[in-house]
Amino acid sequence: MSEVVETPAVFDPAAVAGLTGHPRDDEFALVLVQSYLRLLPLRLGRLLAALEAEDPDPAMDAVLSLKVSSRTLGAHELGALAAVVEQQLRLRDLPGAYAAAAALPPAATRVERVLADHLAV
Secondary structure, three states, X not given: OOOOXXXXXXXXXXXXXXXXXXXXXXXXXXXXXXXXXXHHHHHHHHHHHHHXXXXXXXXXXXXXXXXXXXXXXXXXXXXXXXXXXXXXHHOOOHHHHHHXXXXXXXXXXXXXXXXXXHHHO
């Protein structure tokens, strides 16, 4: 019997709405989304550079930053993929972490598109 694995949502807008603590604080939510989008390439670049350098400690720091910020904002797919990289790093499997990280740039592009659409609403 095969298992059905659900792909996490690229973005859950309810997560952003829940971050502000106020149901109608759209301005603060906008700031959070813009900050996430501004920092996303930096977080991803830092992780990929650390993996390229085969440096596990900075890679772990970068992947945790990417995972936590993504999950907090509702970018569940990217957060889940970062968790896979994290798991490989915890196992000290740098080639496995590097291979898993290959899925991150396309997922980041997807979340950037969805968040840009969210901001346009």
